[in-house]
Amino acid sequence: MSGSDGGRLADSGASRGGDGSDRGVRSGADRDDRRVGEDVHASDDDVATGPELIVVGGGMAGLVAARRAALDGLRVTLLDAGDVTGGMLRAGRLGDTVIDIGAEAFATRGGAVERLLDELGLADDVVEPRRLGSWAHADGDAYRLPLAGLLGVPADPSSPEVLDALGADGARAAAADATLDAAVGLDATSLAELVRARMGDAVVARLVTPVARGVYSLDADVLDHRALAPGLGAALAETGTLAAAVQTVRAAAPPGAAIRGVRGGMHRVVRALDAELARLGVDVRTDARVDDIVATDDGWRVRLADGAELQAPRLLLTVPELAARVLDGTDDGDATAASRGAIADGDDAPSSPSAGAGVPLEEVDAIPPRRRDSTVPAEVVALLVRAPQLDAAPRGTGVLVGEPAGDVRAKALTHVSAKWPWLAASLPAGVHVLRLSYGPDEGSCVPRTRGLDVDELRALAVADASTLLGVELAADDVLALDRHEWRIPEPAARIGRGARLDELRAAATATPGLDIAGTWIDGTGLASVVPAAEHAARRLASTQSD
Ligand SMILES: Cc1cc2nc3c(=O)[nH]c(=O)nc-3n(C[C@H](O)[C@H](O)[C@H](O)COP(=O)(O)OP(=O)(O)OC[C@H]3O[C@@H](n4cnc5c(N)ncnc54)[C@H](O)[C@@H]3O)c2cc1C
Incomplete structure (x- = not known):
């Protein structure tokens, strides 16, 4: 991973400065207290055309931060490893029906997400889920959650x-x-x-x-x-x-605090942000995995997997392992955690602040062991089913599973078309959308559905859905299936993790021209991610580079 010529910020060795000279670098907290880019050495041409801020990661944190910084007048380049932007907000396809295969809702607490949707022209498309309540399944039986x-x-x-x-x-x-x-x-x-x-x-x-x-x-x-x-x-x-x-x-809880969605799906927010970034002239690059980051006299040099390099006086990191590596030389946002559990789905559990968080799957074998330890693997399986027996929404908006073993292997099921009226209205009579999520077996770092072909997966999902919903479904009832694997950073509320995150936050604050954002540091769900990303962008935009 490391570049042959450069040390990371936390390296004790030498790194090559933007002027080509070697210079020692120290940990973020120890770094010279210079203002960002005070000693910029880039050519006039670079200064005129190069980015003033590089944002690494094009999930909601990166997109929102890039937009805010561009609105505040910075020239921004955003780099994302994936084939599309959006990260955990992603569209899935069930035949002609487009659904969310990642986050499908947001909590209204704080108001930041609704403000953003308003600014993006989506205010009229904010919708409420049906209030059907949710259920739990444990020890072989199902019951309503109070x-x-x-x-x-x-x-x-x-x-x-x-x-x-x-x-x-x-x-x-x-x-x-x-x-x-x-x-x-x-x-x-x-x-x-x-x-x-x-x-x-x-x-x-x-x-x-x-x-x-x-x-x-x-x-x-x-x-x-x-x-x-x-x-x-x-x-x-x-x-x-x-x-x-x-x-x-x-x-x-503030009045009106609740869960909302967007008509057509939350992935529409990503497309709206993409359009806004294009309008603002942000240079958005997908398939642009950042491999290495080096502190230079001019700010930050970012190296991509394909060998390309970019330089900017300001850097915003939304990817935990890169942030940890830059700030203290470890491989992970949490070097101590051991993962357990599974997908954050079925976020309609009563009074739960929001759902969980995730990062798109990379080749799991390529993930260093410490990183594997602090992310949770999960697979979301979406089904389009012809099942009039589900018209009555027998388990409300979904079922959370206490102990996935024996009769059920899934962690959670959302009856998506019962939850969102706009989706139900778009489907033929008697046709429904279900979403199941699967975590790892004990001690494993891949979802238990990894390796199942589509027939095996369909059979498993249909069996689980039948048990959880209390109806008989058959594999033939499935009209379409989509699947997506996620790796979800463990929540900041895990015991012991707060101290580690505080350490990283302090190091970032002490490092001029650098900030960190994203669900791994700011908390679970969009209501936490969006305002924190905007704040980080404002902080970076308010620092001078000349
Ligand atoms: C299945 C699921 C359901 C969810 N449901 C809800 C919900 O209902 N409500 C809610 O509020 N929240 C929900 N969430 C959580 C919510 O989606 C996240 O909190 C939020 O979207 C996280 O955004 P982020 O930008 O921090 O991270 P991400 O979306 O993970 O974005 C990180 C980005 O960084 C990119 N990246 C990674 N490594 C590199 C690299 N080396 N170089 C360049 N780019 C890189 C990735 O491609 C990715 O696009 C859900 C999440 C999942 C997975």
Whole structure:
């Protein structure tokens, strides 16, 4: 990976400066406190025509940042390794029907995504999903997830839905929350520990685990509740029960906070951004994998896999392994994590802030072991099925799976055409779109569907969909199938990951002309990614290069 002539910013060896001279480079935090490009050595011609900002990665973070920087007056070049821009926002095809095979919704919290859609002329196409609720599947049976809850934790443990989901013993244990001292669970770090201490094992296994695995791709015992639901611990201390704390945190959510989509699919946002970047004169290059980055006197030299090189005084990195390599010489955005779980789908779980995150799959064998450890592999399988028995949406908008084993291998299923009326309206009567997601087997770093041919995959998906939806589907009912593999960075809420990300953030802040953005550092989902990318672009645009 490394260039023959250059050291990375964190290398202790010499790198070749933009003027051709060798110079020592130090870690980001130690680097000379110069303003970006103060010692620019590029020729007048380069200065006139070369980029003032290079953005690496053309997912939503990179696209949004490139747009903002161009609007703020910078000449921008955006580089993406894929064949199209968009990253985790990607169109899939089921015959003539175009669907999202990546992210299919956004959370309205903060308002940044809706503002962006407004600016892109898509405001009239923002749509609400049907409020059908979602289900969970565990230990061979299906049950509704209580509507009033947070991360699967019920706001009312005595509700009939909780009784239905947990049975009498489980519901009794959950209700014991009201009888415990307020201090019980206050010292817990993990979500599972907190909930187990106050509401018992059944709430963890049957309500919290399906949401944690389905939405965050991890078990609840490695998720930090303070990162997932800031304020929950303080509300527990104040109100004295976890149920009341859940109500308090829910009540504090801004009015209207919810999930929305875009008529026609979220991939339309990418096409709108592509058009806007073209209009703004941004140089967008696909099939442009960045292999190496070198700090120079002039800023940054970026080397592509095909050997081409670009130079700019400012650099924005949205790819975790490149950011970590530039900032501290490691191969990974998280050198400590061990992956577990699967795809972030079915984000309509009640009160879950948003769905998960991912990066397009590269050849897995080419991924260094440490990188494999901190990403979660998953495959999304979309089906177009002729199945009038699904007209009644028997499992609402979808099903989250507690433990994929035995009767079901999928992690989650979304009944996409039940969730989005615009899609249902575009389909013939009795035809539906389903999306299933598959994670890895224990200890594996590829989705369990890797290697299945299309017939085998269809058979597996149909069997899982039948079980999860409680209807009989046959392979012949499948009119079309599409599939896509993802590698999803582990969420920032994984216990221990926050400190690592803080380190990288601090190093980036201390490095003139460099910033980092993207789901791996800014959090799960578009509501986190979009405002952070805009902020990073503004910060870079406000630094002078001459
Ligand atoms: C299946 C799925 C469902 C999801 N559902 C939702 C949802 O419903 N709601 C929601 O809010 N969020 C959802 N998300 C998450 C959301 O899509 C992401 O948080 C967001 O799109 C991440 O954007 P990003 O730019 O940070 O990363 P990415 O989209 O991963 O973009 C990174 C880009 O970098 C490029 N790249 C990688 N390496 C290099 C390199 N060396 N050189 C150049 N380019 C490189 C990649 O090609 C990619 O285009 C979902 C994600 C997935 C996978």
